Amino acid sequence: KQEVTQIPAALSVPEGENLVLNCSFTDSAIYNLQWFRQDPGKGLTSLLLIQSSQREQTSGRLNASLDKSSGRSTLYIAASQPGDSATYLCAVNPRAGGATNKLIFGTGTLLAVQP
Amino acid sequence: GAGVSQSPSNKVTEKGKDVELRCDPISGHTALYWYRQRLGQGLEFLIYFQGNSAPDKSGLPSDRFSAERTGGSVSTLTIQRTQQEDSAVYLCASSLFRSGGAGEQFFGPGTRLTVL
Numbered sequence: 001k002q003e004v005t006q007i008p009a010a011l012s013v014p015e016g017e018n019l020v021l022n023c024s025f026t027d028s029a030i031y032n033l034q035w036f037r038q039d040p041g042k043g044l045t046s047l048l049l050i051q052s053s054q055r056e057q058t059s060g061r062l063n064a065s066l067d068k069s070s071g072r073s074t075l076y077i078a079a080s081q082p083g084d085s086a087t088y089l090c091a092v093n094p095r096a097g098g099a100t101n102k103l104i105f106g107t108g109t110l111l112a113v114q115p
Numbered sequence: 116g117a118g119v120s121q122s123p124s125n126k127v128t129e130k131g132k133d134v135e136l137r138c139d140p141i142s143g144h145t146a147l148y149w150y151r152q153r154l155g156q157g158l159e160f161l162i163y164f165q166g167n168s169a170p171d172k173s174g175l176p177s178d179r180f181s182a183e184r185t186g187g188s189v190s191t192l193t194i195q196r197t198q199q200e201d202s203a204v205y206l207c208a209s210s211l212f213r214s215g216g217a218g219e220q221f222f223g224p225g226t227r228l229t230v231l
Contacts (some may be wrong), residue, residue: 034219043119043206044222089158101146101210102160102171103220 002027002094006106013080014114021075021109023090028068031093034103035064035075037086044089047075052095080113087111117141119223121207127229128197136192136226140209147190148210148220149174149182153203161205164190165212197230204228 003026013019023033032051036044048057048064050073056065063076073090087110091103120139128134140147149161160174164184175181179198184190194201204225210218 036222043224044208046219046221049219091158101163101165102148102174103150103158104160105150105158107157 002030002092002096002104004090004092004104004106006088006090006109008109009107010110010112012112012114015080015082017080017113018076018078019080019111021077021088021090021111023073023075023106025071025073025092025104027094028071029095030068031095033064033066033073033090033092035062035073036089036091038089038108039086047088077111080111082113082115085111085113119207119209119221121205121223121226123226124224125227125229127231129231130199131196133193133195134197134228136194136205136228138190138192138207138209138223140188140190140207141221142188143211144209144221145187145212146210146218147184148208149190149192150206150208151203152206152225153200158206161192194228197228199230202228202230 005024007022034049035047050057050066061078066073087108089108091105122137147164150158152158162182163171166187167184179195182192204227206225208220208222210220
């Protein structure tokens with residue numbers, strides 16, 4: 001059974017710092033991995049999608065890497081800003097038998113960037 | 116363009132009543148998903164639609180939960196005889212169809228359901 005873990009559960013950093021959020025998954029048979037942010041009381045905003053054949057994706061100050069064989073992904077945020085404060089979720093799309101396209105989510109990292 | 120929309124944004128109901136939650140996906144997205152997020156817990160998959168059919172209903176927690184999709188667009192999640200443990204935020208997502216695995220999923224703002 002695929003399980004997704006995110007470390008740390010919470011992180012507080014001063015503005016301007018570079019930071020790394022970690023995601024690990026137990027089964028390397030995945031189609032892709034997606035990173036989201038969730039603001040309080042809001043839905044999820046997609047940040048980056050990495051296909052299983054890719055090693056990394058970049059969008060602005062965000063860079064996500066994927067090491068499928070070791071079951072790990074990292075989200076790197078450069079020059080953090082108070083507006084980056086949110087819960088960050090990673091989710092894998094498992095390559096299970098049959099027609100399933102569901103995402104399995106981690107429990108998230110709550111990030112606070114202090115001005 | 117317009118994103119995924121859900122209605123209502125909040126729903127308070129009494130135990131035992133039925134509720135219907137609506138999702139309007141992004142135009143042209145053939146895949147639609149429902150997830151649930153209970154307080155302090157991670158997101159749980161409920162059901163996946165490809166067009167109007169549901170190849171994966173494995174996440175529906177009981178037979179009180181059902182969903183349908185019509186015209187390859189709008190979807191309704193129905194919970195019958197609601198229980199307090201059904202209280203959660205119900206999130207809908209949509210994506211373009213991919214032949215291998217899910218495309219990038221885009222989420223709506225959710226419906227917060229409170230069962231008294």
